[in-house]
Amino acid sequence: MLKIWSMKKEQQKAENAAEGTTAAAPKKKKVTAAQLRVQKDLSELSLGNTMSTEFPDPDDILSFILYIEPDEGMYKGGRFSFTFNIPTSFPHEPPKVQCREKIYHPNIDLEGKVCLNILREDWKPVLNLNAVIVGLQFLFLEPNASDPLNKEAAEDLRNTREMFKRNVRTAMAGGTVRGETYHKVLV
Amino acid sequence: MTSQVHPSSEPARWRYLDQVRTRPGPFTNPDLFSGAQVAAAMESMKILVIGAGGLGCEILKNLALSGFKNIHVIDMDTIDISNLNRQFLFRQDDVGKSKAEVAARFVERRVRGVKITPHNKRIQDFDEDFYMQFQLVVCGLDSIEARRWINATLVNMVDEDVEDSYKPLIDGGTEGFKGQARVIIPTVTSCIECQLDMHAPRAAVPLCTLASIPRQPEHCIEWAHVIAWDQEKPFPALDKDDPEHISWLYQKALARAQEFNIQGVTYSLTQGVVKNIIPAIAATNSVIAAACCNEALKIASGCAPALGLPDNNYMMYSGNDAIYTYTFQHQRKEDCPVCGNRPRDLPVSGPQQTLRDLLDSLADRPEAQLKQPSARAVGKTLYMRVPESLEKQTRPNLDKTLAELGLEDGQEIAVSDPAFATVVFRFMLRFK
Numbered sequence: 254m255l256k257i258w259s260m261k262k263e264q265q266k267a268e269n270a271a272e273g274t275t276a277a278a279p280k281k282k283k284v285t286a287a288q289l290r291v292q293k294d295l296s297e298l299s300l301g302n303t304m305s306t307e308f309p310d311p312d313d314i315l316s317f318i319l320y321i322e323p324d325e326g327m328y329k330g331g332r333f334s335f336t337f338n339i340p341t342s343f344p345h346e347p348p349k350v351q352c353r354e355k356i357y358h359p360n361i362d363l364e365g366k367v368c369l370n371i372l373r374e375d376w377k378p379v380l381n382l383n384a385v386i387v388g389l390q391f392l393f394l395e396p397n398a399s400d401p402l403n404k405e406a407a408e409d410l411r412n413t414r415e416m417f418k419r420n421v422r423t424a425m426a427g428g429t430v431r432g433e434t435y436h437k438v439l440v
Numbered sequence: 441m442t443s444q445v446h447p448s449s450e451p452a453r454w455r456y457l458d459q460v461r462t463r464p465g466p467f468t469n470p471d472l473f474s475g476a477q478v479a480a481a482m483e484s485m486k487i488l489v490i491g492a493g494g495l496g497c498e499i500l501k502n503l504a505l506s507g508f509k510n511i512h513v514i515d516m517d518t519i520d521i522s523n524l525n526r527q528f529l530f531r532q533d534d535v536g537k538s539k540a541e542v543a544a545r546f547v548e549r550r551v552r553g554v555k556i557t558p559h560n561k562r563i564q565d566f567d568e569d570f571y572m573q574f575q576l577v578v579c580g581l582d583s584i585e586a587r588r589w590i591n592a593t594l595v596n597m598v599d600e601d602v603e604d605s606y607k608p609l610i611d612g613g614t615e616g617f618k619g620q621a622r623v624i625i626p627t628v629t630s631c632i633e634c635q636l637d638m639h640a641p642r643a644a645v646p647l648c649t650l651a652s653i654p655r656q657p658e659h660c661i662e663w664a665h666v667i668a669w670d671q672e673k674p675f676p677a678l679d680k681d682d683p684e685h686i687s688w689l690y691q692k693a694l695a696r697a698q699e700f701n702i703q704g705v706t707y708s709l710t711q712g713v714v715k716n717i718i719p720a721i722a723a724t725n726s727v728i729a730a731a732c733c734n735e736a737l738k739i740a741s742g743c744a745p746a747l748g749l750p751d752n753n754y755m756m757y758s759g760n761d762a763i764y765t766y767t768f769q770h771q772r773k774e775d776c777p778v779c780g781n782r783p784r785d786l787p788v789s790g791p792q793q794t795l796r797d798l799l800d801s802l803a804d805r806p807e808a809q810l811k812q813p814s815a816r817a818v819g820k821t822l823y824m825r826v827p828e829s830l831e832k833q834t835r836p837n838l839d840k841t842l843a844e845l846g847l848e849d850g851q852e853i854a855v856s857d858p859a860f861a862t863v864v865f866r867f868m869l870r871f872k
């Protein structure tokens with residue numbers, strides 16, 4: 254059985270000579286797979302000028318806040334924030350994302366849960382944080398009445414787009430729509 | 441026909457096994473084959489089994505009957521009454537006892553001459569010195585986290601100069617009628633982390649389906665679990681093992697099912713959905729455990745080519761639609777965060793060097809040529825160029841010395857650069 258390892262050892266030696274790696278290192282804790290992946294994802298982020306981040310603890314890159322300020326569409330003029338909590342099983346499991354404000358949106362419920370397919374049923378390890386962020390941005394440009402989490406908002410959007418628009422403005426200003434008072438998110 | 445062999449007649453028990461393991465076949469690699477010494481070699485070998493559940497019971501029994509004499513088993517769980525239908529080393533009287541201990545004792549009783557050492561602990565409770573004593577590791581786990589942990593540990597233990605530091609990992613897994621057996625030679629063949637895409641993440645139902653148009657009893661339970669619980673917060677935190685909490689979810693799910701005219705919500709279904717219990721099928725466990733243990737026997741004896749040495753390393757089995765198996769080579773990923781790009785040495789002048797100097801030096805090193813590096817160490821963000829807020833927060837670190845940042849000789853740092861978006865480079869600091 255051990256002969257296998259002599260064979261492999263030769264292979265490794267050849268590889269090491271090419272790579273300049275040496276063994277017998279003093280053992281230190283390694284950066285975890287989830288952290289490496291998040292570091293890579295963060296360095297690929299393209300936030301443009303409508304989004305920004307905040308890291309409550311810069312040493313913990315697995316939790317941060319994303320701010321979105323849509324510059325077009327019905328939610329233009331609002332500032333929305335989402336907490337990102339990335340599990341240590343990332344990217345096997347998707348990041349946990351929640352809206353911090355109570356907003357009037359067909360795909361976001363009153364607790365801040367977000368109905369975005371890639372955050373749940375369509376998540377794949379090849380997807381990255383940028384894909385999630387683009388998905389969130391898209392929700393503000395194209396709210397979707399067919400997958401409702403806030404049923405009233407979805408009904409309004411389906412029935413009369415004009416009234417839905419008015420309701421969005423009312424809610425963003427901190428007003429009440431259908432008996433529900435929303436957070437002021439206008440900047 | 442009555443058996444001619446008395447059960448206590450030990451040599452007879454191993455007669456057929458010996459015929460298999462001491463005779464070469466047409467594909468046997470003569471360099472790996474132990475031949476006549478195989479029994480002695482296998483007796484001196486220490487093999488570790490992780491998990492003493494559905495797969496683990498099978499694996500322990502199979503290994504003992506394959507001629508392994510010194511087996512250790514780790515499992516932190518205790519026996520639950522619901523295990524008894526398939527975890528056949530356990531009896532009703534064993535409920536509440538340690539799985540590892542009961543399984544070890546049972547197999548020792550039935551297979552004379554085998555020694556099984558149980559560890560009623562978590563795999564994370566042991567260090568590398570412990571894992572170093574084994575020549576082979578066989579996993580029968582149901583959690584992806586535990587697999588990733590042992591995989592990373594075994595890969596991390598590899599020392600190119602020490603033959604014995606390569607511990608082959610044989611991993612079995614089942615889900616209902618499906619399963620897989622694979623062999624991993626750390627840093628040589630593709631590892632569990634490379635193969636993460638082979639694990640379909642838990643099939644989830646769209647949140648909006650739960651919220652608006654439930655169609656199945658499971659949808660009502662998931663609704664109670666992810667939506668109603670958060671809205672009403674009946675207890676401070678959900679404890680999936682607390683019957684009172686499960687009852688609350690069950691009642692909620694039942695009411696919702698009645699509202700939508702859906703049949704089939706029960707207490708035990710609620711428990712199953714909330715705890716994400718995948719139905720385990722005893723026969724699938726047998727198939728997969730048998731495949732794993734045959735690989736263990738072949739790796740240990742060299743009597744026939746084994747999975748993973750080095751070509752085909754992954755056998756998938758599916759019984760969902762008739763029966764199908766497929767064996768293939770899963771390629772190692774060069775950018776695998778666990779086994780790919782092992783840290784390279786990065787010589788630095790010493791602890792008084794600033795982070796800025798260190799990062800600048802990365803641009804000049806021919807094998808790195810990282811002109812816009814961002815860097816992190818374990819639990820510490822050193823400097824990130826993007827996103828903007830993180831850049832601002834970490835910019836003051838640039839003028840700090842490595843000592844001030846807590847960086848020591850032998851410490852690993854991870855470096856990313858937009859020019860190499862697909863990889864994170866790992867370096868090991870080497871103070872001159």
Ligand SMILES: [Zn+2]
Pocket residue numbers: 630631632633634635773776777778779780
């Ligand atoms: Zn790997």
